[in-house]
Amino acid sequence: MADCIFCAIANKEIPSNVVYEDDKIICFKDLEPQAPVHVLIIPKKHIASLDDVCEEDAELLAHIMLKVKEIAKILELENGYRLVNNCGEDGFQTVKHLHFHLLGKRKMTWPPG
Numbered sequence: 272m273a274d275c276i277f278c279a280i281a282n283k284e285i286p287s288n289v290v291y292e293d294d295k296i297i298c299f300k301d302l303e304p305q306a307p308v309h310v311l312i313i314p315k316k317h318i319a320s321l322d323d324v325c326e327e328d329a330e331l332l333a334h335i336m337l338k339v340k341e342i343a344k345i346l347e348l349e350n351g352y353r354l355v356n357n358c359g360e361d362g363f364q365t366v367k368h369l370h371f372h373l374l375g376k377r378k379m380t381w382p383p384g
């Protein structure tokens with residue numbers, strides 16, 4: 272999608288630090304890491320948010336979830352991690368292309384702010 276920064280990253284029009292990639296998804300380091308390990312997992316297909324997924328995205332969403340543990344292993348997050356999706360205004364979503372934050376290598380707190 273035009274004017275989408277994450278589509279541009281997926282299409283390699285904007286450089287990023289890629290951790291994992293296949294035909295459906297790409298995982299790259301966050302520009303402003305909130306933990307020693309902070310990557311974003313995105314579908315290559317433009318979907319605006321988790322609130323915009325439809326039935327035909329079921330396989331893609333399952334693919335993302337099933338890849339999390341593989342990416343966590345690549346990043347050596349053997350002690351655990353946090354997977355976050357910010358959705359919409361109240362969820363403080365700033366980039367309108369579906370993405371999951373994978374954070375690790377520090378003790379997380381709960382509840383989130």
Ligand code: 5GP
Nearest residue numbers: 276287299300301302303357363364365366
């Ligand atoms: P959100 O707030 O939408 O859940 O998360 C967007 C994330 O994208 C933020 O953590 C922000 O640091 C990251 N981000 C925004 N622009 C870029 C970029 O151009 N490159 C990378 N690698 N991360 C970005």
Ligand code: ZN
Nearest residue numbers: 275278317368
């Ligand atoms: Zn996009």
